[in-house]
Amino acid sequence: MQYLLLFGTTGLIALGQVLFKLSAGHDPGHPWAFLFSPIFIAAVAIYGLATLTWIFALRQFPISVAYPMQALAIVVVLVVGVLVFRESLSVMQWVGIGAIVAGMLALTLG
Numbered sequence: 001m002q003y004l005l006l007f008g009t010t011g012l013i014a015l016g017q018v019l020f021k022l023s024a025g026h027d028p029g030h031p032w033a034f035l036f037s038p039i040f041i042a043a044v045a046i047y048g049l050a051t052l053t054w055i056f057a058l059r060q061f062p063i064s065v066a067y068p069m070q071a072l073a074i075v076v077v078l079v080v081g082v083l084v085f086r087e088s089l090s091v092m093q094w095v096g097i098g099a100i101v102a103g104m105l106a107l108t109l110g
Contacts (some may be wrong), residue, residue, distance in 0.1 A: 002060035005053050006069050012050035014076035017041035021085065068107035071100050 023040035028031035034040045057066055075097050081087040089097075 001027060002057070005057040006066060007072075009050050009057055010072045010076070011051040012046050012053060013038045013070065013073040016043045016046040016050060017073070018080050018084070021045065021081075046056055050103065064106055068104045071104045075100055 012045060019039050020043045023034045023037045023043060027037075054066075078089060078093070082089060
């Protein structure tokens with residue numbers, strides 16, 4: 001259950017970021033229209049839920065173990081950007097993803 005909280009928080013953060021990206025394109029003629037978009041409202045609610053799950057995860061793990069796991073959200077969002085939004089990543093960005101994963105493993109396992 002404790003790992004579900006930890007990875008669930010990471011997944012919720014990544015999902016929230018993807019929804020923020022989707023809401024950013026909502027009615028570009030009106031710069032503040034996104035505030036009333038159901039996608040934006042869902043993203044904010046998901047971020048609220050992520051905050052709650054994060055607090056419960058911190059009850060189970062030392063912050064030195066839990067916090068590096070949040071870096072996985074960066075990796076997930078970048079991969080979603082490539083797969084869903086058809087964005088491209090440079091070689092250096094892929095190297096950066098590898099560095100994030102390696103650093104996360106080093107911090108968590110060390």
